[in-house]
Amino acid sequence: MYVSTQQLDLAVSFQSVTWLRVLQYFPIPFVFIPTTTAAYIGISADKNNSVAGLVNFMRNIGSSVGTSIVTTLIARQSQFHQVHLVSRLATDNPRFKRS
Secondary structure, rough: OOHHHHHHHOOOOOHHHHHHHHHHHHHHHHHHHHHHHHHHOOHHHHHHHHHHHHHHHHHHHHHHHHHHHHHHHHHHHHHHHHHHHHHHHHHHOOOOOOO
């Protein structure tokens, strides 16, 4: 994600966006396959459905928490930048000064 924040602008090419997407999704199998395999180690065959339900539940909870954290960080950064821009506008531009 950091790489995409450094390379995205209004003049980005389709090829650049495609490669950024490939770089973002390439490591996913290296995370999910070992964790899913580890979840099933030592579990009997009759409990496979329970393990699958728990793994999917935890994956959904994790993605929900991650999404809410990222949304909160974006909102806070937007507020910070808005306050900074308004304060500069009010101090640097004589048309916005109170008399």
